[in-house]
Amino acid sequence: MTEPDLIAACLQGDPRAQRQLYNQFAGLMLTVCRRYLKRQEDAEEALLLGFAKVFRALPTFRQEGSFEGWVRRIMVNEALMELRRREPMHLSFEDFAQPENLASTPATADTQLQAEELLALLQELPTGYRTVFNLYALEGYSHPEIAEALGITEGTSKSQLSKARALLQRRLSGGRAAAQTNQPVYSL
Template structure:
């Protein structure tokens, strides 16, 4: 069944199609939510609330662009709402008062991280760093879009991304990787 067929069946109220849509995207979208929210149960709640919004907004999907991308955008917005509710989105500046703290460990070709290790590294970032990093590096948002979404300046978005990258690079070392 194509996305268009699945959407049409969902719009007709077919519960099997609704279940198929959920099953098709739930795993991937839970991963998206987990990148923003530290606690798995918070990510699951964001996922469920996000799917409620997907089904509610389904009549507005215009078949332009990727359906998965449309669902992902709803999930990111829901995860951000949950993040604001559960974890203050303070933009963190600790550990970066001195320029030497921005020095990064150079990445090497043999640096291999498992998905769970990467998720743990992301979740260890302060909420502001983690959110900007996810939006920019993983979701593909631009700095102007991030600034608008989070109510910050473009400069703050760029600064948070730079600091998140530096902190991640410092934390990724041969001693943290199980090759």
């Protein structure tokens, strides 16, 4: 069944089509939710609530652009709402007030870094850092969009991204020392 046919069948209330749509996107969207929420149970809750919204909002999908992108945006918004319920968004400033502690170059994921390892590193970030990093680096949101979504200023969004990158780079640099003891090496 093509995607437009699947959407049409879901709009008709066909439970098999709804199950197929869920099965087609659930794994990917759970990964999206996990990037924002530390606990698997919270990510699963966001996923289920997100799919309920997808099915309710399906009549508003205008068949313009990617359906997967439309579903992803709903899931990101739901994960952010779940994040607000579960982990108050305290933006961390820790010891990053010093300019030398900030990342000076854009970070890129090295091919040695496995997806699960990256997720584990992201989960260790403070909530504010992790959320801004995910929205910017992984979802492609702009700083004005992040600021609006999180109720912060653009400057705070930029600062949180820079601090997240710096902290990730620091943690990855520590991984290089671990490589001498046959531990995996990470780099950003």
